[in-house]
Amino acid sequence: MKKRLLGYVLILGLLISSPLRAFISPDPEGHVASMDLYSYCNGDPVNAYDPDGRFGKGVGSGWNGSISSTDPSSTAFYAGNLLGGIWSGEAIGIQNGLGGTVHSLTLGNVSGAFGSDPNSFEYHSGRVGGAALGLGVAIGTGGAAYEAVGGGAGLSSLYASASANALYYAPAAVSVAYNVGNALSGESPIGALEGSAAKGTGQLVQTEFAFARGASIQTPGVTQTGEIFVRVGATEASTAIRAGSYAMPEATFNALGRNPAVLKDALDIPGSAPQFFRYIRPPAGTPIQRGIVPGGEFGGVGGHPEVIFPRGIN
Amino acid sequence: MIELPSKFEKKILEYPEYSYGVTRIVVTMDDGNEFSDVFVAWGKEIVKVGSSEDVPFDPLRIIDVRRQ
Numbered sequence: 001m002k003k004r005l006l007g008y009v010l011i012l013g014l015l016i017s018s019p020l021r022a023f024i025s026p027d028p029e030g031h032v033a034s035m036d037l038y039s040y041c042n043g044d045p046v047n048a049y050d051p052d053g054r055f056g057k058g059v060g061s062g063w064n065g066s067i068s069s070t071d072p073s074s075t076a077f078y079a080g081n082l083l084g085g086i087w088s089g090e091a092i093g094i095q096n097g098l099g100g101t102v103h104s105l106t107l108g109n110v111s112g113a114f115g116s117d118p119n120s121f122e123y124h125s126g127r128v129g130g131a132a133l134g135l136g137v138a139i140g141t142g143g144a145a146y147e148a149v150g151g152g153a154g155l156s157s158l159y160a161s162a163s164a165n166a167l168y169y170a171p172a173a174v175s176v177a178y179n180v181g182n183a184l185s186g187e188s189p190i191g192a193l194e195g196s197a198a199k200g201t202g203q204l205v206q207t208e209f210a211f212a213r214g215a216s217i218q219t220p221g222v223t224q225t226g227e228i229f230v231r232v233g234a235t236e237a238s239t240a241i242r243a244g245s246y247a248m249p250e251a252t253f254n255a256l257g258r259n260p261a262v263l264k265d266a267l268d269i270p271g272s273a274p275q276f277f278r279y280i281r282p283p284a285g286t287p288i289q290r291g292i293v294p295g296g297e298f299g300g301v302g303g304h305p306e307v308i309f310p311r312g313i314n
Numbered sequence: 315m316i317e318l319p320s321k322f323e324k325k326i327l328e329y330p331e332y333s334y335g336v337t338r339i340v341v342t343m344d345d346g347n348e349f350s351d352v353f354v355a356w357g358k359e360i361v362k363v364g365s366s367e368d369v370p371f372d373p374l375r376i377i378d379v380r381r382q
Binding site for chain 2: 232233234235237238240242243244245246267268269270271272274293294297298306308310
């Protein structure tokens, strides 16, 4: 049903500007369809459009198959390309053209709930809730980094869920896809992380997190089965592993010994010497960055292996 | 060693670390002034501000902290 109203057309409950061919009214699906009532066009009803009333598509986007965006921060990248592709029920590829780096993300026949929070700068704020049918993908965006979390048998999606689908995207034009398609294909998270050829999995390229000074060598990756790490701290509270926390491999801890002064020097820790330690046994596939303590900034010698848990450990 | 008021410890420990045990924050004083590049160990010990170990503010006058 269409009604002409002062140059606008009402289609399926969405008000569209005739000259612009763009919806300018909130999504009538309300929060059922999205956290953001304008997410069908990603908050930009002028530059993104939605001809069939489902999802907005921006410049350079496509419905199915491979799609690309030369500006990975564009609204089209998320609201148009990705969501449209997901909703289309067919596999899609995402090509990040910036800097000539191409990362692929393949999603199987998935459908699900999604939402976005493009205005938030809180790292975790992009996490939105889950798949309507248990095989879906939830997508969220944040300012400093983007993440998408979904999946999980009709439950609200959590990163820790073994069946979660996830897409990370960092403004440094490095994108990460992992666990994608896991819920659909039944692949283990490791399989998905390693970008196995199984249906519904994608190439893994983990972003290097800018918030951490990092070690002199940063090698983004994931934990392996049975790996144990140790976090030391001057207080018990400071031994918890949160997003962006450092730790060390158990072998390093064993080699250094439980000597606070030695640990302080080896890990270039300022302030009080660590008096507490905690063993960490993350599940296989936990994102991690490995490197070597640079040393020198706080008077310590450094030079020993250390790791960063960019997502923390629940 | 100069410490931040304990009320900020939990908040600071939630921030991603700059290096092992160290968080880099901005502090807001009660007069509105802000100091950036405040490096805090274990969520409470001010270890340096900028490149200096001198702390150019009174920690008791800090009204808020945020991640840098």
